[in-house]
Amino acid sequence: MLKSYLKKCFYCGGKMEKTKVGYSINRKDYHLYLEEVPAYLCATCKERLFDEGEVKVIQKLIKHLESDVRQLQTA
Ligand SMILES: [Zn+2]
Numbered sequence: 001m002l003k004s005y006l007k008k009c010f011y012c013g014g015k016m017e018k019t020k021v022g023y024s025i026n027r028k029d030y031h032l033y034l035e036e037v038p039a040y041l042c043a044t045c046k047e048r049l050f051d052e053g054e055v056k057v058i059q060k061l062i063k064h065l066e067s068d069v070r071q072l073q074t075a
Pocket residue numbers: 009010011012013014042043044045046047
C-alpha cells in the first residue's frame with residue numbers, strides 16, 4: 001500500500017515508519033499487554049499511530065475480555 005509510505009506524524013510532521021510496538025491497556029479489573037502490534041512509529045518524537053484495522057481488532061479483543069472478566073467476577 002502506497003499510503004503507508006506517506007504517513008506523517010500528526011504532532012511533529014516527522015516521518016512515520018511501520019513497525020511493531022508493545023501496547024498496554026490498563027483498566028481497573030485487568031491489565032493487558034500486547035507485544036508486537038503493527039503500528040507507525042514517528043522517528044522524531046516516538047508518537048505511535050495504529051491502523052484502523054488493528055484498532056478494530058484491539059477493540060474487539062477488549063470487548064471480549066471485558067465480558068469474560070465480568071463473567072469470572074460474578075461466577
Ligand atoms: Zn513526531
